[in-house]
Amino acid sequence: MTDASPTRPHTETFEHAGATVDMVDAGTLLAAARVNRVDLLQRAVWPSPVQRVDLSVDGTGGTEHVFTARIVTLDPPAATKEKMRGIMLDIDPLGPLLARRIAAGDQVVTRLVDGVGSAAAAAYRTLGLEKPDDREPGLLADAAAGIEATVTHDGGVARLETRVPRDAVGVAHLRAFVILTLQAVAGIAGPQSLAGRRFVIGRLPATPAATQSVTLDMVGGLADVVAELRQIAVSFRHPEAMARWGARRPQGLLMYGPPGTGKTMLSRALANEIGAEFREIRTPEILDKYLGGSERNIKQIFRDARRYRTPTLMLFDEFDSIVSYAGAGGDAASQALNAVAGIFKQEMNDLIEENPNVIVVATTNFPHRVDESLIRSGRFDVKISVPKPDETSRAEILRKMIRGLIGAHETPGFRMFADDLDLAALGVASTGMTGADIKEALRRVQLTKAMQDARGAAVTPISQSDLLTAIHNLRGTPPPTP
Structure with missing residues (x-):
């Protein structure tokens, strides 16, 4: 079935x-x-x-x-045998009593103890544990x-x-x-x-909100991007093949595209696919208002990275905010950004030469703001565009999000989604929306149903109409007429 x-x-x-x-x-x-x-x-x-x-x-x-x-x-054999020995060695409180009865010639107790031993031996044979x-x-x-x-x-x-x-x-x-x-x-x-x-044979479902546990299998609508990330993961998981051919795996990856398209989520999924530690470097960790502070911070981050001995993915999210417009302007702020960008270039070169366990991922919504020399091949070998999803991709994103919610929350007797969902129609209705927008539409419907449940009202599963209404409300367009 x-x-x-x-x-x-x-x-x-x-x-x-x-x-x-x-x-x-x-x-x-x-x-x-x-x-x-x-x-x-x-x-x-x-x-x-x-x-x-x-x-x-x-x-x-x-x-x-x-x-x-x-x-x-x-109860493996060693533990069972130790317990039986304990009876005879007075470790078990019952031991002294049994020993005295046997010494007094009590045949019933003697047969009982012998029977326990025979039963244990039979159990070992049945379990296949005798002389393993x-x-x-x-x-x-x-x-x-x-x-x-x-x-x-x-x-x-x-x-x-x-x-x-x-x-x-x-x-x-x-x-x-x-x-x-x-x-x-x-x-x-x-x-x-x-x-x-x-x-149940299958992987435990991850709660969609828990992005730490996201995998590439959970990513919808980005087949080409996922395929390229899988290739990178394979190169990290098979260092012996890389060494045999003298190949250098890509250690710098730039992902760019509109906000909400899933660049940060993809970075976490790549780390999980590799089996790597995930280290996110945020802008406040680098930029410092005091003279020379930003330069010291970036040097320390890469100094630590050179000492990592297990696969590690370092994510520089919103990369343009750290090194944007490098080489432009003559004011103090521009000079500071130029200095950070210059140090980043050299530190990136040193990291690639010294530690093959680390991959650096940078994401940006504005790739034109990043100096081309900073992201040239040799530093960032792979550059991936993460676009807004098309109609088919939006339907796939919805399918995977809904499946994740079903796996995480549906239980016997509780049905979260109705059977009337038309993913293709929802893909059309959500034109122009990103994966983040679709996730927000689902969140709003979930919250509405939860509030009805909390107030004791009769609640029906999430239907096609519920989702269409949430999508149109989020887009600011009139909801569909019944």
């Missing part, structure tokens, strides 16, 4: 061993794994003695997608999908792994590996242990 709603994530549902499994946007997950390892399991409750299952797919190696599952059991280092790797297979998963053991952890060629991998392989993982869990917890349980 599948759910192909345009605003809700594509979900495939199947059953195995009495459990229901929802796979959310499986194709997108496999595509995203080409850039970053993707953790696949959302919140799940497992049958005892399974404590948790870590399920992931990683396609960053270039030739294969590697599916991995780690099944962690409760001596066991040979096992094998689970799905003939229909054509995959085999090796099973290895390390104490209380069972590990499954299978590899599929990158060019051949598909949703069927992901489904098959999930089933093999559930088979392994049922082998540990019992054949009926999964009955009635529900598992």
